Structure formats: structure tokens, C-alpha cells
Amino acid sequence: MSEYVVRFLVGGAVVSAFAMLGDVLRPKSFAGLFGAAPSVALATLGIAIYQHGESYAAVQTHSMMAGAIALGIYSLVVCQLLIRARMRALPATLLSIVVWLAAAFGLWAAAGGQT
Template sequence: MISGTVVSLFAVLGDVLRPKSFAGLFRAAPSIALATLGSMVHEHGNQYAAIESRSMVLGGCAFFIYASVSSFALRRFSASTLITTLALLPIWLV
């Protein structure tokens, strides 16, 4: 019930956001993450899944920071999108 509710909420969020290509991320990511976590619990147990879920949350936070900095840099400096996103990629990876 909980995972279905979360996926539904993300689907609604995806319908509200523009552009639709960006909104698609909000539809797919939660479903994939929940399926992966379910598989991990089944195969490796709760402890392993807990560690992996923390990693997913940290990765999501890191992506948010990367996307925010990239967006700011693109608006502020009017540089090439490809160059800017590649140059700032280490922010996400760190």
C-alpha cells in the first residue's frame, strides 16, 4: 500500500511538472527504486536493503545539488549546456 501510494504521488507530480521529458523522471525512478529494494530485501535481507536505500537517498540529494548548480550556472553564464553539465558532473559524483 505504501509503495503504491508513493508511486502514485510521483506520477501526479510528473503530470504537474513541465517539460514532460523532465517529468518522466518522477514517474520511473520511484518504481525502479521500490522494485530494486524489494528484490534486495528478498535476496540479501533487511540490513543490506537499509544500507542501499540510504545510498539511494544520498544519491538523490547529490543529484538535486548538481541539478541546482547546473541550472544556476546555465542561467547566469549562458554557457554551452554540454560543457556546463559535464564540467559540473564532479559535484554529483563527490
């Protein structure tokens, strides 16, 4: 249970720090970008380093980077389907989930899979 308390406190502090950073930057859309994913990732990596060591956290970092790349590919495909193919949102996102899965598992396999 204490892991969740630490994750909550560290995550909250990092979210606050990133929100302040996002408030200073322009455009204001950076505030939401900096407030979510980086803070959760940093809290998770801090706990991973504390509990399992640096090599385990390095594997987690590679997984996070592969996931971010796969999300970027997914987002690009969704935008192309919505704008160029003029698809509705639900079919475009459902179709793009297949692309996301292929990208995520492809990057995971290229990185060596489960170690």
C-alpha cells in the same frame, strides 16, 4: 534469470501505479517524475530484502538517498551555470559532473563508506 523477470514484473506494476498517481496530480510533469525513479527503487529494494535481508536493503536505501541528494546538487549547479553564467549545455554539464562526483562520494564517505 528469474530475478530479472521478478524485477520486470514488479517494476512494471509499480510504474503503472505511479503513472496513474501522476495522471491524477497536477501539474502533469509529476507523471514522469513518479513513473521512473520510485518504481525502479522500490523494485530493487524489494528484491534486496528478499535476497539479502533488511539490513542490506537499509544500506541500499541510504545509498539511494545520497545519490538523490547529489543529483539535486548537480541539477542546481547545472541550472546556475546555464542561467547565471550563460554557459552552453555541454560545458555546464561536464563541469557539473565533477560537482556531482564530489557530492556523491562526500556523502558516501560521511555515511561511513562501504559497509
